[in-house]
Amino acid sequence: MADALITVLDASNYVLILMLVALGLAIVFGLMNVINMAHGEFMMLGAYTVLTVERAGGTYWLGLVAAPLVVGAVGLLVEEVVIRRIYHRFLDTILATWGLSLLFKQAIVLLFGPGSFSVTTPMDLSVDILGTPYPAFRLFIMAVAVATVAFTFWLFFRTRFGLAARGVIANRDMASCLGIDTRRLDRLTFAYGAALAGLAGAVMAPMISLDPQMGLGYLVPAFLAILVGGLGSIAGPLAGAAAVGATDNLTATFFSPVWAQLVVFVTAIVVIRVLPRGLVAARRRES
Amino acid sequence: MSGRERRGHGVEDGAGLLVLVLFAVLPLVVEEWLVSEIAIYFAYALFAGSLAFVWGHCGLLSLGQAVFFGTGAYAMSLVTLGMVPGAEGVVSTWLGFAAAVIVPAVLANLIGRFLFLAGGLHGAFFGIVTLAIAFIVERLAINWDYAGGLNGLMNVPPINTGLNGGGAEVFDAWPLYYTNLAVLAAGVAVLSALMRSRYGLVLRAIRGHEARTRMLGYDTARYKVSAFTIGAAVAGLAGALFVTQFGFVSPPLIGFGLSAEVLIWVAVGGRGRLLAACLGAILVRWAESQFSSLLGEWWLLVLGGVFVVVVMYLPHGLVGEVIVRLERAAGRRTRPS
Numbered sequence: 001m002a003d004a005l006i007t008v009l010d011a012s013n014y015v016l017i018l019m020l021v022a023l024g025l026a027i028v029f030g031l032m033n034v035i036n037m038a039h040g041e042f043m044m045l046g047a048y049t050v051l052t053v054e055r056a057g058g059t060y061w062l063g064l065v066a067a068p069l070v071v072g073a074v075g076l077l078v079e080e081v082v083i084r085r086i087y088h089r090f091l092d093t094i095l096a097t098w099g100l101s102l103l104f105k106q107a108i109v110l111l112f113g114p115g116s117f118s119v120t121t122p123m124d125l126s127v128d129i130l131g132t133p134y135p136a137f138r139l140f141i142m143a144v145a146v147a148t149v150a151f152t153f154w155l156f157f158r159t160r161f162g163l164a165a166r167g168v169i170a171n172r173d174m175a176s177c178l179g180i181d182t183r184r185l186d187r188l189t190f191a192y193g194a195a196l197a198g199l200a201g202a203v204m205a206p207m208i209s210l211d212p213q214m215g216l217g218y219l220v221p222a223f224l225a226i227l228v229g230g231l232g233s234i235a236g237p238l239a240g241a242a243a244v245g246a247t248d249n250l251t252a253t254f255f256s257p258v259w260a261q262l263v264v265f266v267t268a269i270v271v272i273r274v275l276p277r278g279l280v281a282a283r284r285r286e287s
Numbered sequence: 288m289s290g291r292e293r294r295g296h297g298v299e300d301g302a303g304l305l306v307l308v309l310f311a312v313l314p315l316v317v318e319e320w321l322v323s324e325i326a327i328y329f330a331y332a333l334f335a336g337s338l339a340f341v342w343g344h345c346g347l348l349s350l351g352q353a354v355f356f357g358t359g360a361y362a363m364s365l366v367t368l369g370m371v372p373g374a375e376g377v378v379s380t381w382l383g384f385a386a387a388v389i390v391p392a393v394l395a396n397l398i399g400r401f402l403f404l405a406g407g408l409h410g411a412f413f414g415i416v417t418l419a420i421a422f423i424v425e426r427l428a429i430n431w432d433y434a435g436g437l438n439g440l441m442n443v444p445p446i447n448t449g450l451n452g453g454g455a456e457v458f459d460a461w462p463l464y465y466t467n468l469a470v471l472a473a474g475v476a477v478l479s480a481l482m483r484s485r486y487g488l489v490l491r492a493i494r495g496h497e498a499r500t501r502m503l504g505y506d507t508a509r510y511k512v513s514a515f516t517i518g519a520a521v522a523g524l525a526g527a528l529f530v531t532q533f534g535f536v537s538p539p540l541i542g543f544g545l546s547a548e549v550l551i552w553v554a555v556g557g558r559g560r561l562l563a564a565c566l567g568a569i570l571v572r573w574a575e576s577q578f579s580s581l582l583g584e585w586w587l588l589v590l591g592g593v594f595v596v597v598v599m600y601l602p603h604g605l606v607g608e609v610i611v612r613l614e615r616a617a618g619r620r621t622r623p624s
Contacts, residue, residue, distance in 0.1 A: 035411050086599055091348050094414060095554055095598045098547065102591035110584050216543070220422055223415045262426055265419045272416060273402060 002130040007253055009129070013138050015245035016145035017200055019238050022222040022229075023152060024196030026237035029226065030169050031189045034087055037097040038078070039222065040215025041104035042194045046071045046201025047210050048108060050119055060122035060206065067202035068195035075194025079187050087186070101215065108212045116211035141203045148199060149238065156234060165189060221248065224268035230278015239280050244268060296483065298614045303479075303562045307472055314464055323460040327532050328572045329467035332565035333474045334525035335552045339564030340478050341518035342553065344487065346494030347511060348414040351421030352522055352549055357541025358394055358424075359387035359523025360530040361434060364443040367452075367531075370433075378444070379451040380531070387527030388520045395519030399512035418543070425542025439537025446531045463532055470528055471565070474521055479561050481517065490514050551594050557607020566606045 025039045036042075049070045050063030058066075078100060086092050123140065126133040156162035167175040168185055176182045200218075208214065221244050229240020244264055252260035271279070314322045338352045366383035369375045398420065402408050408416060429437050446466065448454035457466050481487050492500040493507050501507045530536045539545065549568070556567015571590070579586040597604060603611050 035415075082595060082599065089602075091410065091414075092598050092602065094348065094350075094411060095550070096595050098550070099591050099595035099598060102547075103588060103595065106584065106587040106591060110588065220415075220419055224419060227412060227415060258426075258430060262423055265423050269416055269419055272412065273408065276408060276412065 002132040005130060006132055006134060007250070009134060009138070009142075010253070011246050011249040013142055014249045015242050016142050016149075017204055018218070018221060018225060018245040019149055019241040020145050020196055020200035020203075021218050022225040022237045022241040023149065023234070024193035024200075025222050026226045026229075026231065026234070027152075027196075028190055028193040030231060031165055032083070032087055032186050033090060034083055034093045034190075035090075035097065036193070037094055037219065038101040038104060039097075039193070039197050040217075040219030041101045042071050042075065042197035042215075043201035043204070043218055044108065044210075044212065044215040045074060045104060046198030047119070047205040047208075047214065048112065048201075049198065050202045050205040051112075051117055051210060054119055060119065063119075063205075064199075064202045068199040071198025071201070072191045072195030074198075075191040076187060078194070079190040083190060084183070084186065105212045105215070112212075114212060116209040118209050119205040121206040137206065141207075144199075144203055148196065152196075153234065161185075161188070221245070221264065224265065224272070227272045228268050228279060230275075230280045233280060236278050236280040240278065243271075243279065298617050299479075299560060299562055299610060302610060302613070303475070306562065306566065307468075310468055311465075314461060319460045322464050323532070324576065325569070325573075326460065326464040326467045327529065328569045329464075329471040330525050330529035330532065331549075331552070331568040331572055333471045333528065334522055334549055335556065335564045335568035336471075336475055336478055336561050337518045337521035337525060338549050338553045339558055339561050340482065340521065341515060343558030343560075343564065344482050344494065345490040345511065345514040345518075347515060347518075348410070349417045349515070349518070349546075350414045350550065351417035351419075351424075351543075351546050352518070353541055353543075353545035354417075354421050354424045355391035355395055355519035355522035356526040356529070356545065356549075357428070357536070357538075358391040358519075359526030360536045360540055361428070361440070361526075362386040362390040362523065363527035363530050364440045364536045365434065367444050367447075368440060368442075370440075377451060378447075379449075380444075380447045381450065383531075384524065384527055387523045389523075391523030391526075392516050392520040396512060396516045399515040403508040403511045403515075405508070418546075421541075421543045421546050425538050428538040428541050435537070437538060439535060439540075441535050443530050443534045443536060445534070457531075467528055467532070470524070474524065475561055475565060478517075478521065482561065486510075551590065553604075555594060555597050555605055557604025557610070559603055560607045560610050563604050563607035563610055567604060570606070 021039065021043060024042075025036060028034055028036050028039075046067040049067040050060065053063035053066055054060065082096055082100065083093065086096055121135075121137055123135070123137040125136040127136050127139060128134075156165060164175065164180045165185055167178070167180060168182055172182060222241070225240035225244040226237040227240070228243055229238065230236035247267060248260050248264045251263045255263075310325075313325065317325075334352070334356050337355070338349065341347050341349050341352070363383040363386065365371055366386050367378050367380060369378045371377060402413060402416060428434065428439075434440055444452075444456070445463075446457040448457070457463055482490070489500065489505050489510055492503075492505070493510055497507050526540070529540075552568035552571045553564045554567075555571055556565070557563025575586065575590070578589070582589060601608050
């Protein structure tokens with residue numbers, strides 16, 4: 001019983017992190033129609049921000065706050081310098097952001113070297129769950145992820161900003177005609193998506209080893225998650241992340257980590273092929 | 288075909304012939320190590336040509352093109368190393384080439400059928416799925432112990448002119464160089480003939496507006512499957528050519544890394560023109576060999592920056608832009624006043 005619960009908790013942990021990554025990716029895609037191949041590198045930048053803060057003598061908590069801010073600022077810069085100049089050329093945004101991911105990776109190699117690093121776990125506490133000790137930090141991560149997802153829902157469904165953003169998602173030209181400043185929304189959305197990735201990187205940092213290639217391992221599952229879940233809604237990517245993350249984690253636990261990724265990727269491709277609109281079909285009018 | 292287009296082809300053909308002649312005389316003036324270095328760039332150039340056909344001409348952004356290059360390289364290696372189960376006595380280079388073309392083509396055909404037929408995926412969805420396929424295939428290659436797993440296969444023999452080995456080996460720099468150049472030129476000629484045929488016109492129409500092409504009565508899904516298959520066959524041939532010279536095949540050849548690289552070559556050279564894409568591969572590889580020792584870790588940063596800037600401001604690519612300008616100039620000169 002306790003074992004099963006631990007397994008479920010570990011799987012939820014991965015699922016929630018994947019949700020953070022996929023959510024940022026999906027918001028940027030939904031609103032701006034930009035496929036951001038540098039999203040994994042935004043996550044990496046978040047993790048390295050924590051590392052930098054720690055090296056400078058700061059605490060992990062300071063790094064956790066700094067990471068979304070720093071990466072959000074990088075996102076703002078990327079949007080201003082690159083994305084806004086090509087966002088009407090759909091496939092080119094894939095290429096340009098891919099190039100950016102190369103740049104970020106190489107910049108990290110230059111600054112920190114190609115080796116891997118680790119960040120010290122800020123909480124040594126563990127909590128007794130049905131008699132089995134479970135690291136409190138993992139529970140904390142899950143709380144952060146749940147709170148962030150809830151905040152994103154609140155932002156998009158309960159604020160004027162969210163209303164305007166959903167208006168732009170539904171019909172960009174019409175929203176623009178109605179006086180919504182789409183430029184400002186694009187900028188904020190891209191920065192917010194980047195900040196989500198930065199936060200995901202920061203909360204992951206103590207649990208994994210940091211290296212310049214770490215982003216890619218999350219980018220592809222996150223992409224598959226949003227395609228499996230379906231675009232055009234916020235619930236879709238979350239459902240997709242749950243499906244992809246849980247399948248991956250449970251296969252890795254019960255069979256082998258080597259085959260987990262294969263099983264997940266192949267299943268995801270089949271699902272995408274059979275249900276191109278995703279598990280949560282968007283009720284979005286085709287324009 | 289309009290007269291203007293024919294003149295456009297004239298410019299590209301002329302430029303292509305000029306480049307071919309330049310490469311044909313190049314070994315006379317450069318040192319021998321560079322000759323064999325450039326010979327291997329020709330394999331990369333053919334690989335870039337396959338992506339230019341699939342992506343530039345037909346609009347299928349394949350983010351996993353190295354799957355087919357790698358499959359071709361593995362197929363060639365398994366045949367010439369006598370590792371095909373049940374046919375260990377066969378070590379023929381010629382059968383190796385056949386396998387290196389057929390195996391990736393069949394693989395691409397199956398993937399293409401699955402992805403395109405009956406509704407199917409397009410645009411970015413296709414790109415992301417091909418990216419995931421590249422991951423899957425690389426992971427499979429790493430875990431395929433028979434083919435050396437992570438270490439891959441070593442001591443792959445060079446091209447052997449005998450029917451089943453035993454003939455002369457194409458091993459020295461000069462014969463290698465001209466063999467690879469000839470295969471590259473033939474591959475480019477075949478691809479560009481395809482691109483200019485009626486069939487190629489339909490592919491271009493699909494890139495421009497798929498729904499409209501379908502309305503005109505073309506089964507666009509089948510056209511896309513066939514274009515993807517042809518691209519894979521050429522990529523496989525390039526992989527086979529590569530491995531006979533390089534002598535070593537390992538999982539990185541089949542996965543994400545090389546797929547990303549070939550995309551950069553093609554985008555920097557020019558996706559819309561076969562010649563530009565091939566020269567892009569040669570130029571980037573050459574620049575890498577020139578500058579990577581000088582710039583060290585900065586080289587990749589520079590390459591990434593160039594790539595982003597080219598995508599943003601020069602959608603035709605560096606070489607493609609030159610060709611396009613020459614074409615415009617030729618068009619102006621011959622336009623009746």
